[in-house]
Amino acid sequence: MRKFFTLMAVVFLMIALFGSASAGSGRDYINIVGSSTVYPFATVVAEQFGKSTSFKTPKIESTGSGGGLKLFCAGVGVEHPDITNASRRIKQSEFDRCAQNGVKEIIEVKIGYDGIVLANSKKAAPLKLTRKDIFLALAKDVPDPKGGEALIPNPYKTWKDVNPSLPDKAIEVLGPPPTSGTRDAFVELAMEGGAKSFTWIKAMKKKDKKAYKAICHTVREDGAYVEAGENDNLIVQKLEANPNALGIFGFSFLDQNLDKVQGSYVDAVEPTFENIAEGQYPVSRPLFFYVKKAHVNVIPGIKEYLVEFTSNKAWGPEGYLSEKGLIPMPDTERKEFHDSVNALSTLTSLK
């Protein structure tokens, strides 16, 4: 019995010593946080980087764009992340917060585009939607169909009610929750885009921006829009089981599941790789990552990681990221960001 306790005490002590000894030293791997949309792309680059160089493989946490920037802006030092991924641009408030905490030099890298698709099961016919249809089908309050500049709670029950050319099926859309960057981009690009087709709503943008945003960005809560969680695989499975439902997710999930689901046309454009790359498909957004310049020569490998990410074999039109569903930027834009990364030029203000 006594032996047992002595043994336990020794093990305990050793661990305490070991833990405190190595916790104090620096970090020899890159610490990346941020968007769950960029995560599948950043991880591929990180793995390639880890295997082909002598540096350790970077650690990547999927915290969401907002959560990532919060961690990123907390300060300079080994305990803070070096890079954060974002599926939207950094906001002014976040930029200020960064500066307040001493993170003054940030390198912005745009990596490509992601399309947001509305998909349904292959068992049903593909839908041909417009952004106006999407807005009318999913907004909480919509303009009175009788005309005039009044808003009424969304009365539409079926797609046919929204637009007579659409099928007579109940509106049932599975999509991400409000915490998701995909949802932010979706309401901004698809719903706001549709709301703008009403001239009086568009005019509101200048007069009362808050009310305008409330109209465009509020999704109905009467059961037609179902928050399906952050797991996009689950949405694909649910679409397969229910041919009447529509799902909202990133293009890479459509790309991997083309035998099960199909993307709906938006404004007569099909969500294909080519259409998104050419900027034809309206519901697409740029993806970014942000690098702390103060860490570049402190944490080993950051520069090499940037080189790997901005090389043509990674983010080019034929690169391995495009195989994972990232839509590459046009050549000129790629060159521009490649040069700015090489020069480590920092973000001075948000234009």
Next chain:
Amino acid sequence: MNNAHPNGISPARKKERTLDIVNRGLGKRYRAERRFRCYGLLAIVVSMVFLSLLFISIVGKGYSAFLQTFVKLDVFLDPEILDEQSLATADYQGLVKKSLRGMFPDVAGRRDKRMLYRMVSSGASFQLRDLVLTQPDVIGQTLPVWVPADDDVDMLIKGHFDRNVDEGQRRLKDKQLAWIDQLSSEDRIKKKFNTTFFTAGDSREPELAGIWGAVAGSFFTLVVTLVLSFPIGVAAAVYLEEFAPKNRWTDLIEVNINNLAAVPSIVFGLLGLAVFLNFFGLPRSAPIVGGLVLALMTLPVVIIASRSALKAVPPSIREAALGVGASQMQMVAHHVLPLALPGMLTGAIIGMARALGETAPLLMIGMVAFIVDIPTGFTDPATALPVQIYLWADSPERAFVERTSAAIMVLLVFLITMNAAAVILRKRFEKRW
């Protein structure tokens, strides 16, 4: 029972013997008994059906992940490319591509060639590099090498992709199907045991992904958890059970311990984030922090189990020890604790099993992350097994579906082993009075 009073309601029944009344009701009582047993049996059957459904769906989806499709390439290890000075950084990808072109000489055009190269895993070049680095004398020879096939090819060979759908909706195009058919007719495609799955860390390429990194992470985390929660839990239980006076304070502590055992695990994660990361400045994503958080979580379970094990030791043992002149401490250390230890260990193992299956608190302290390198210590970044399952379940590639199920199977094996160990310990060492 045998002296049951005649109920006296009807005088005609007065002469009836007690036995007759019993016999009359006997059939009904037997039926009720049988029904009662049936309900119990039914409950067992229902839960077994659900359990077997779970197992069937997991094993059915996951067993194929233990096999991996390999493609045999004849690689000429060109001495011109493999220069002595830069063996580690030579163009191994080029060697793989060249041997693929050699097998299908009539493939022309940039697009078709890319489709051809995509048939084998991007891990093939690293496999070649390791081969050359460990045996430099193979340079200059043409070797048959089995390299892992790309996950799409793997899925097709395993029958998870339907060949008969329209070409535009398939991940593999008609030409690639023809190449695969040619390869299999030449016996160049084979399914082999997937050792990578058990030896590699995480990867974004399903054919290169493995659970070893997550298993190592879980191991380091659980070591910290056990080393902290068991001694502290046992000491707390011994004090509360053997030494503490029974008053309002100890009642309050008891209520709090029972309460903590029921607190959702995410709360412990938030506590860990606030205390260990923000206040003590421990590294994010490290097993030591995960272990600390899980130790807090399992502590109440260990204390409660240890206390009931101590309670089960009969008071006569204590009195006898004190009676022959043992001190309080000797009584506990020499007599009570050894008798209660099997029960305590059982509680600790069950607590560990719960900690092994936990993801929510790890989310808050950054252990839900993409980590390729295998952790080698308590402060290396690491994930845990259930976290790996969660991450794979969220990946777009189809091949991760079977790997998710396979990882669940591995986790279940660990859990069953631990729980079985708890049962065996109890059976073998527990004394009953």
